[in-house]
Amino acid sequence: MLRGRAFVYKRVFIRIKYDHLLIREGLRIREGQERIVEAYVGEYASGKSEVALNRALNLVQRGHQPVTLVDFDLVEPFYTLRPLQKELLKQGLQVLTWETGKVIGWGETGTLLKPEVRWALNRKGDVIIDVGYGVAGIGKLALLANIDECPELKVYVVLNMARPLTASVVGIVEYVQTLGTVQGVINNSHCGDDTNIELIQEGAKVVTQAANILGLPVIGTTVEQRFAEQIEEYDVMGNPVFFLERQMNRYLW
Amino acid sequence: MAEKPITDEKRVFMTGNEAVAWAALAAEAEIMYGYPITPQNEIMHYWTRLAPKYKRKFLQTEDEISAGFTTCGGVLAGKRAFTATAGPGNVLMQEAMSMAEMMRIPTVVVVQQRGGPSTATVIYSQQETTLTCFGGNGEGLRLVYSTSSHQELFDYTIKAFYMAWKYRFPTFVLGDGYQAKMRESLYLYNPIEKGMPLAESYPFLGQEGRPGVEREPSHLRNTYNTEEELYQIISGYVEDYERMIPEVVEYQVSDLEDAEIVVIAHGIVSRAAREAVKVLRQEGRKVGYFRPITLRPFPTGKLREIAPKAKKLVVAESAQGQLFKLVQEALYGETVPLEPYFKPGLGITGEELVEFLQSNFGQ
């Protein structure tokens, strides 16, 4: 009985301390304005995880510290960043994702939100969020604590015109409109190993046209490093080109 | 019918589950019945997203027993109906599939295998091979296509509708969790434009005309009175099935001419097998490749032709000998040794097969 009570006290104490910490960190968030907080949304296989991952690694390489990559894929927690986690840590990136073997029955117990992910916006430094796709669209972001107090948050839609539903201007406009408020779109048109430069440039055209209708900026076109010889600093539409190093394709899923 | 979901052939990038949903649309499937289970969920997600645009229907049922039986009902009503499931759901589905077998109801079921037995994992395995081929209290009078890529998921889902309605045996597309979730490019096309015929569907119940007056009523049953009556019915089915075999059986082979060791694998493991054979051939190893695409009926004839020329057959699968049993049965009486490579519930890579095969060559 006594032991039980002591245990409860201890828990309460820890909780208070923890909350205090959060508040302190929260204040710091509001102070630091140059911090980068970005969420990447998109359909399955749009390449949002790849784009988010590359963006985070790029920030690390540019000397930003700390940079946290948040796996916010509640649809398929099994198939995204999980296998890469250890390697990314070595590269200086903090990764918030479930660890293999730590959680029983993924997909069976429903979608699972990791508590750390819920508090991700309270972390110091840059935060890059890979948002899993679902019918809620970016409505999912409401699950993140303090989202309303994070004015620096930018939500970008990753678009791949090799996906039938976002293969046309109309398709993209309809799709982006279902998502809610976003700050920009990214042309990440690709076909995995079968990508070619024509697809990328065609994607640039379609995405740019759709973005004009939507009144959104095109943040850029993301291109695999292997196309470096075939594309310059800007795509055919004049959007900046960012080069990607594919990480996700090293795993079966 | 509303506008066509796919007009021109186009290259796309998607998950395997999406490829199945698009294939069902392309095959002009009219209704899907389903119950959530990982890893097939996105088939339903995409179907429910796309179906209203093309005037197709969906019903989420209370369980897989119901999903199976409502699918039977949809087909009896004359519609190209299908469902998708996995693992424990596939177990429950078998009751309805045994009715489909007995009543020759051309159902289409897409199975994305997950780990087993029991709940196991939601991820991957090839442990539903026996269940999908022989589930139910019957003779396994079914058509089972084992796919290995997104393109095949698309191609064979379309084909499954056609074959099911042509031969009236329940037809399965056997994928797995990796295929379901992987992202890969494939071509989407409209089968009609490729000159591929659509499944000709017709009602088994609820035809036009007043029954008993303008036509005979349809009275369908799966219960028979005597052993002799049942025997006669099943014998007739078996005859139909055997007649169908040469018309439907499919396999893939390579590098067999001088092969001393032949690797046998199905589904996604066949990709690893193909890769291993390629690597070993470059090293000058005499190794060949055999992949059954139809697991039911099994390409027995081709395998029996290959077997006597080889010194050893290696059977690789993500299960504890489910493909192996099919191979053994097909090769009854042959003396070629069979070497198992079993990884129940675990993926198999090309690299590990290369290593295993090298050791079999005595290195």
Add this chain to the structure above:
Amino acid sequence: MATVPKMPKSWRVETKPHKFCPGCGHGLVLKALGEAIDELDIQDRVVFGCDIGCSLLAWDFFNVDIVQTHHGRTTPVMVGVKRARPDRICIAYMGDGGGYAIGAQHLVNAATRNEKITAILVNNCNYGMTGGQMAPTTLPEMKTETTPYGRDVEETGYPTQGPEMVAAITREGAYTARGTVAKVRQLKNYLKKALQNQLEGKGFSFVEALSGCPTNWSTNAKATWAFLEENMTKYFKVGEVKVPVKEEE
């Protein structure tokens, strides 16, 4: 000839006399149903599904399209047909075991989804075809092959109150009633209203019919009717349980 009762038009003459036991209530339920089909003139639109158990003997009973399914699975098969062909009038015909035990999840969920089908459940307090075992509807103290000392409600619970359950889980538009073969005209009216409800696309309709099973009850004619009219109706109240609100009201 004059003494032979008139058969409903929708009955199939070639399959009569039917195969049910002498004194079985199924024949009366199916007569009421046949008349309801005739009066509504829907013979060419009906798709009739029958379950396993005694109800499967109805598989060639009518000049309507019929499919005999598995035990408990008639409801989902009819749901499947109705969803695929909404212009058909789908009837799921089952016994108390099929509806309240092995197929209970289908009945509950079809009712909850307000599926536009009609389920008819024949309640005779036992599993008839398999030789008289306890059913969900076996009365307290009643002896069956698996309750040789009488049904002990402490151990096996109380009999299922089907229409009341269905009424509780359905919403507006559903029709629920319990009739009895002792009042065939009333039963026919319930069945007709249930089918009418489907015709109008209002919602799920469900009729339980109290019925006798002299073979398994080991009762003569007099005792069968006594059991049906006294014991059963004391526990299972006959009447409409839920009627859709009329639009003009």
